[in-house]
Amino acid sequence: MHEWALANAIVDALLAHAGEPREVKFLEIRLGKLQSVAPEDIEFWLRQLLEERGVKVGEVKFVQEEVVLRCRRCGHEWSLDPSEAPETVREYMHFVPEAVHAFYRCPRCGSHDYEVVRGRGVYIGKVVFR
Amino acid sequence: MHEWALANAIVDALLAHAGEPREVKFLEIRLGKLQSVAPEDIEFWLRQLLEERGVKVGEVKFVQEEVVLRCRRCGHEWSLDPSEAPETVREYMHFVPEAVHAFYRCPRCGSHDYEVVRGRGVYIGKVVFR
Amino acid sequence: MDPRVHGIRRMLSGIRRIWVVLSPKGGVGKTLVSVCTAIGLAREGRTVGLLDADVTNPTAHIPLGVDPRGVELREEEGVVPVRAKGVLFMSPVFFTEDRALPLRGWEISSILRELLAITNWGRLDCLVVDTPPGLADETLELLLLLPRKEAILVSTPSPMASTSARRMEEFLRDEGIPLLAHIENMSPRGIPYYPNLDAEIGHIEGTEFCRKVSEIIRSVQND
Amino acid sequence: MDPRVHGIRRMLSGIRRIWVVLSPKGGVGKTLVSVCTAIGLAREGRTVGLLDADVTNPTAHIPLGVDPRGVELREEEGVVPVRAKGVLFMSPVFFTEDRALPLRGWEISSILRELLAITNWGRLDCLVVDTPPGLADETLELLLLLPRKEAILVSTPSPMASTSARRMEEFLRDEGIPLLAHIENMSPRGIPYYPNLDAEIGHIEGTEFCRKVSEIIRSVQND
Ligand SMILES: Nc1ncnc2c1ncn2[C@@H]1O[C@H](COP(=O)(O)OP(=O)(O)O)[C@@H](O)[C@H]1O
Ligand SMILES: Nc1ncnc2c1ncn2[C@@H]1O[C@H](COP(=O)(O)OP(=O)(O)O)[C@@H](O)[C@H]1O
Ligand SMILES: [Mg+2]
Ligand SMILES: [Mg+2]
Ligand SMILES: [Mg+2]
Ligand SMILES: [Mg+2]
Ligand code: NI
Ligand code: NI
Ligand SMILES: [Zn+2]
Ligand SMILES: [Zn+2]
Numbered sequence: 206m207h208e209w210a211l212a213n214a215i216v217d218a219l220l221a222h223a224g225e226p227r228e229v230k231f232l233e234i235r236l237g238k239l240q241s242v243a244p245e246d247i248e249f250w251l252r253q254l255l256e257e258r259g260v261k262v263g264e265v266k267f268v269q270e271e272v273v274l275r276c277r278r279c280g281h282e283w284s285l286d287p288s289e290a291p292e293t294v295r296e297y298m299h300f301v302p303e304a305v306h307a308f309y310r311c312p313r314c315g316s317h318d319y320e321v322v323r324g325r326g327v328y329i330g331k332v333v334f335r
Numbered sequence: 336m337h338e339w340a341l342a343n344a345i346v347d348a349l350l351a352h353a354g355e356p357r358e359v360k361f362l363e364i365r366l367g368k369l370q371s372v373a374p375e376d377i378e379f380w381l382r383q384l385l386e387e388r389g390v391k392v393g394e395v396k397f398v399q400e401e402v403v404l405r406c407r408r409c410g411h412e413w414s415l416d417p418s419e420a421p422e423t424v425r426e427y428m429h430f431v432p433e434a435v436h437a438f439y440r441c442p443r444c445g446s447h448d449y450e451v452v453r454g455r456g457v458y459i460g461k462v463v464f465r
Numbered sequence: 466m467d468p469r470v471h472g473i474r475r476m477l478s479g480i481r482r483i484w485v486v487l488s489p490k491g492g493v494g495k496t497l498v499s500v501c502t503a504i505g506l507a508r509e510g511r512t513v514g515l516l517d518a519d520v521t522n523p524t525a526h527i528p529l530g531v532d533p534r535g536v537e538l539r540e541e542e543g544v545v546p547v548r549a550k551g552v553l554f555m556s557p558v559f560f561t562e563d564r565a566l567p568l569r570g571w572e573i574s575s576i577l578r579e580l581l582a583i584t585n586w587g588r589l590d591c592l593v594v595d596t597p598p599g600l601a602d603e604t605l606e607l608l609l610l611l612p613r614k615e616a617i618l619v620s621t622p623s624p625m626a627s628t629s630a631r632r633m634e635e636f637l638r639d640e641g642i643p644l645l646a647h648i649e650n651m652s653p654r655g656i657p658y659y660p661n662l663d664a665e666i667g668h669i670e671g672t673e674f675c676r677k678v679s680e681i682i683r684s685v686q687n688d
Numbered sequence: 689m690d691p692r693v694h695g696i697r698r699m700l701s702g703i704r705r706i707w708v709v710l711s712p713k714g715g716v717g718k719t720l721v722s723v724c725t726a727i728g729l730a731r732e733g734r735t736v737g738l739l740d741a742d743v744t745n746p747t748a749h750i751p752l753g754v755d756p757r758g759v760e761l762r763e764e765e766g767v768v769p770v771r772a773k774g775v776l777f778m779s780p781v782f783f784t785e786d787r788a789l790p791l792r793g794w795e796i797s798s799i800l801r802e803l804l805a806i807t808n809w810g811r812l813d814c815l816v817v818d819t820p821p822g823l824a825d826e827t828l829e830l831l832l833l834l835p836r837k838e839a840i841l842v843s844t845p846s847p848m849a850s851t852s853a854r855r856m857e858e859f860l861r862d863e864g865i866p867l868l869a870h871i872e873n874m875s876p877r878g879i880p881y882y883p884n885l886d887a888e889i890g891h892i893e894g895t896e897f898c899r900k901v902s903e904i905i906r907s908v909q910n911d
Contacts, residue, residue: 210766210806214695221694277609297783300767300806303799306791307784316640317790318605326802329691340543340583344472351471407832427560430544430583433576436568437561446863447567448828456579459468489745489788491714491821496848521823522712522855524848563851565712565859567823570793598714598821600744600790623886625719625747628786632745636788663846 207300208242211327212250219332220258226334228261233330237270239302240326241287241295244269247327261335272324274309278316284324285309302326337430338372341457342380349462350388356464358391363460367400369432370456371417371425374399377457391465402454404439408446414454415439432456472582473610476543479588480514482688483611484645487637488619490629491598494650495619497662497669498678499595500528500552502617504670505679507551511590514546517556518607519597520576521568526556528669533558543585550670555584573602581610600636608640615645617682622652646685648678656681695805696833699766702811703737705911706834707868710860711842713852714821717873718842720885720892721901722818723751723775725840727893728902730774734813737769740779741830742820743799744791749779751892756781766808773893778807796825804833823859831863838868840905845875869908871901879904 219229232251236242244267255262272285285305287295297304302325306317349359362381366372374397385392405412415435417425427434432455436447477483486499499515506513517525526533529549536559539545546553557566557576568576586592594611597603608614616637620630630647637644649655656677659665665672700706709722722738729736740748749756752772759782762768769776780789780799791799809815817834820826831837839860843853853870860867872878879900882888888895 207763207767207806210695210699210808211691213698214691214805217694217698218689218691222689277605293785297785300761301780301783301799301802303791303795303802304780304783304789306795307787307789310639317636317788318609318640318792320792321795325798327691329689337540337544337583340472340476340585341468343475344468344582347471347475348466348468352466407828423562427562430538431557431560431576431579433568433572433579434557434560434566436572437564437566440862447565447859448569448832448863450569451572455575457468459466490747492716493714519822522821522852524713524851527848527851563855565823565855567828567859569828570796570825573793573824598745599742600788601796601824602793605790605792621886624889625750628747628750629745632786632788636790663844666847 206246208246209250211242212247212254215251215329216254216258218329223334226260228263228335229255229332230263230335231331231333233266233268235268235270235328235330237272237302237324237326239272239287239298239305239321239324241299242327268330270324273322274319275322276311276314276316276319278318279311279314281311281313283312336376338376339380341372342377342384345381345459346384346388348459353464356390358393358465359385359462360393360465361461361463363396363398365398365400365458365460367402367432367454367456369402369417369428369435369451369454371429372457398460400454403452404449405452406441406444406446406449408448409441409444411441411443413442467578469578469582470610473578474612476582476584476586477612480586480592481589482591483594483614484591484617485594485596485607485611485614486617486619487596487604487633488630489598489600489633490620490626493619493621493626496525496595497528497674498617498619498648498650499593500525500669501675501678502682503552503593504550504675505682506591512588514553514586514589514592516580516592516594517558518577518594518603520557520573520603521566522597523556523558525595526558528666529554530667533563541585543583545585553586555580570602574606577603577606578610600633608642615643617645618647619650620647621650646681648681690801692801692805693833696801697835699805699807699809700835703809703815704812705814706817706837707814707840708817708819708830708834708837709840709842710819710827710856711853712821712823712856713843713849716842716844716849719748719818720751720897721840721842721871721873722816723748723892724898724901725905726775726816727773727898728905729814735811737776737809737812737815739803739815739817740781741800741817741826743780743796743826744789745820746779746781748818749781751889752777753890756786764808766806768808776809778803793825797829800826800829801833823856831865838866840868841870842873843870844873869904871904
């Protein structure tokens with residue numbers, strides 16, 4: 206599972222910024238839908254990895270972010286649901302969300318030159334340490 | 336004067352966005368100090384060009400923005416005063432503010448990889464039409 | 466609202482055709498093709514401009530024979546390009562004393578906007594734009610900003626260059642950019658390989674390479 | 689706080705040396721030098737990785753003989769690179785079906801962060817990184833993210849390439865990046881010009897070019 210690597214990065218970031226805390230009381234993780242990451246997988250690894258490092262874990266909350274794309278050519282804004290993409294393309298974007306630019310075009314003008322405004326991938330929303 | 340071109344761009348932008356207004360009652364122009372543009376020069380051309388196009392001009396206010404640079408390598412923030420730069424370098428940045436990256440490095444770590452956070456060049460702050 | 470986008474329209478309004486020389490692969494001859502295309506048009510009596518849009522590594526001044534340290538830019542309703550070998554020429558190298566110019570994506574777009582918004586080309590039959598390899602900010606921003614653009618794609622027979630060219634052709638088709646010419650360089654099927662070309666870069670206008678480029682361009686330009 | 693920056697440190701922690709193959713000029717042989725450097729090390733029994741960081745126009749898979757459409761990536765504490773000619777290989781081409789991937793600067797930095805944060809190289813004696821031409825997000829972001837990095841600069845005798853190399857040398861010195869080697873390619877003073885190299889790219893490991901690259905690298909690697 207490459208989710209192990211994603212979770213480990215979060216754990217390393219949390220611990221580096223808090224200077225080896227004893228407990229993560231509350232953690233909010235934002236999951237951009239473009240990356241199709243299952244919250245259960247990330248949660249499993251977050252708990253496992255934090256506990257291995259002697260850190261207690263309280264509530265872990267996940268917020269799924271819809272994908273918002275905005276065309277630089279014509280200004281059009283639209284969304285995209287990777288669960289409707291071909292299996293292979295969903296997998297490419299699961300590993301590397303930027304792959305979206307190889308497969309999708311602006312539905313209004315056809316351009317590949319658009320911005321992923323929201324919903325790209327995994328990041329830390331909020332965290333409360335004890 | 337290349338200020339003619341800078342002023343003309345502002346005029347074209349204003350008129351395009353307001354759909355041929357009769358009067359610009361108030362206009363605030365922000366001048367990033369990196370570009371060393373004299374407010375008098377821009378004001379002269381703005382008034383001239385707008386009046387040529389049949390648009391009355393009220394108050395034109397200029398706000399000078401200090402230069403803020405932030406290093407991507409080490410995070411250091413600093414400022415820079417082009418009036419203390421060699422004449423030639425000031426002139427390069429007057430035409431093309433991005434030229435700063437060829438001549439200046441982060442004073443803490445020496446990197447050329449820094450961001451111009453503020454103070455790059457000319458833009459429109461506020462505008463009130465009649 | 467970036468006023469430069471409006472300024473650019475005005476500054477390019479006197480230009481009849483805009484040819485963007487492209488290839489995602491480097492070293493295929495984009496810069497030499499750009500320079501020779503411009504020189505060839507100038508020799509036919511056309512008024513022609515050349516913009517080096519390879520902003521982090523400009524080299525078009527070298528075959529054009531322009532020493533960037535000797536250039537003093539003149540301001541007149543903008544900045545007036547420099548005349549060399551009959552071509553009106555603008556390059557970011559005029560603002561760097563030929564030093565490295567490391568830029569991030571947004572800065573690349575921004576320097577192109579600035580150059581296009583201040584350069585006073587006047588009336589041109591054609592503006593030739595030399596671009597860097599890759600498919601990133603320079604190319605995307607140019608395709609966004611330039612009106613009336615046509616692409617000149619350059620490739621070589623190398624499998625690396627032809628794969629790159631195929632990707633770019635698909636991209637241009639998707640973006641709706643007309644392809645004026647696909648030039649195969651260093652190839653018997655297009656422009657031959659000239660082993661001594663490097664030694665002749667200082668007087669490129671006198672080379673067989675340059676004549677060949679002009680010939681191909683003349684055959685496709687339809688006007 | 690981008691967690692990937694932390695993830696990258698972990699994922700690169702088992703790598704002893706990191707060599708970034710650079711040149712602001714395209715087509716000077718960066719990709720072939722990268723591939724042959726990696727192949728050469730592998731033949732000496734070193735564990736070696738190769739990352740294609742030319743994200744908008746990856747081509748290193750071509751001389752490595754990897755068909756991107758045939759690749760199925762395995763997940764194991766990250767994504768496991770593909771083995772080819774003895775080299776552990778990762779490329780953005782595995783995620784695009786070899787299509788054009790137009791990206792703006794921040795997206796280029798982001799895709800590099802993602803690839804570095806998820807690729808499980810394991811223990812390596814050396815990671816070789818092939819970069820695109822120019823001096824923009826790919827190069828700047830790699831120099832920011834990679835620990836223990838040394839540069840291999842590639843140029844040719846062309847006046848355009850040597851001007852570009854001079855700029856890059858100044859830049860590397862300013863940034864404090866050690867220069868492991870400056871290879872002059874297609875030159876009697878470094879790697880000769882091999883007229884038939886393009887035809888041999890499919891079995892590059894058997895070429896005189898590849899032997900010559902390995903020889904130069906062996907002479908400078910000091911370990
Ligand atoms: N037809 C050709 N024959 C021989 N050498 C060539 C030919 N075309 C280009 N070159 C060489 O290739 C190198 C790269 O050319 P350049 O125009 O800078 O490519 P690009 O702009 O695509 O990077 C130059 O050193 C040039 O001398
Ligand atoms: N020593 C050499 N002799 C002949 N051709 C070469 C040599 N080195 C590189 N080439 C050719 O130059 C082209 C560009 O090489 P590549 O490694 O893709 O350069 P880059 O990665 O710098 O763009 C390839 O088609 C290759 O065959
Ligand atoms: Mg070039
Ligand atoms: Mg160039
Ligand atoms: Mg390459
Ligand atoms: Mg490559
Ligand atoms: Ni996964
Ligand atoms: Ni001026
Ligand atoms: Zn669109
Ligand atoms: Zn710094």
